[in-house]
Amino acid sequence: MNSAFIGLDYIVDIMHPSGKIAASAAQAAERGVIAKANDLLVLAQEKGWLSVLVKVGFAAGYPDWPAHSAMFGRAREFGALEAGSPGMAFHPDLRAERADMVIVKPRVSAFYGTSLEAALRARRIERVVIAGVSSSWAVQAAARDAHDRDYQVVVVEDACAAASDEEHQASMALLSRIAKIIRVDEAAAL
Numbered sequence: 001m002n003s004a005f006i007g008l009d010y011i012v013d014i015m016h017p018s019g020k021i022a023a024s025a026a027q028a029a030e031r032g033v034i035a036k037a038n039d040l041l042v043l044a045q046e047k048g049w050l051s052v053l054v055k056v057g058f059a060a061g062y063p064d065w066p067a068h069s070a071m072f073g074r075a076r077e078f079g080a081l082e083a084g085s086p087g088m089a090f091h092p093d094l095r096a097e098r099a100d101m102v103i104v105k106p107r108v109s110a111f112y113g114t115s116l117e118a119a120l121r122a123r124r125i126e127r128v129v130i131a132g133v134s135s136s137w138a139v140q141a142a143a144r145d146a147h148d149r150d151y152q153v154v155v156v157e158d159a160c161a162a163a164s165d166e167e168h169q170a171s172m173a174l175l176s177r178i179a180k181i182i183r184v185d186e187a188a189a190l
Helices: 025-031 033-047 116-122 135-148 165-175
Strands: 003-008 050-056 101-105 127-132 152-156 180-182
Touching: 003 033, 003 135, 025 033, 033 050, 033 127, 050 116, 050 135, 101 116, 127 135, 135 152, 135 165, 152 165
Parallel strands: 003 050, 003 127, 050 101, 127 152, 152 180
Antiparallel strands: none
16 A cells, blocks of 8 residues: 655654743654654665654744744744744754655644645645644644545554643544554564
8 A cells, every 4th residue: 555654743842842832842852753754764664654744833924823822823923833943844863864754744734735635646645644733733634634635544553642641632533533543663564
């Protein structure tokens, strides 16, 4: 089955301790999420999967920033998620150069306003293997959108993190209705 690995929001502002909106940083570090994402990037290369890293961000000066968004409304005030800023860089331990492509998304979902679906269709992808931060926002949004686009959805639970373990576990429970939930060590069997 043609597959793609989609890694979500492994960026400094969201998941590094120095990030400006890094509510998930502690859990991501505790769970070893970056090392597991690196394992998935290697696995994708070995299996010939398309590998895509997606990060949320806004153009310099914030012309595409949703000022009235409850989630992103204060990003400009914090100087977060702006193109070219240190916070938009991938986590320094992520082996981002292993990805086939990088996509910047202007909202929570990896599919909204991006070329992700075109890339998946061009490669005739049937299954998406998703991981990222945060479990309750980016991962859920991508998994739901992929499901509604008729992809087989797999979520790699231990390569994800949220603001708390409770939030993460609740997200995985919800996603189990539309996705297969696995761990990194099970991904090679896909």
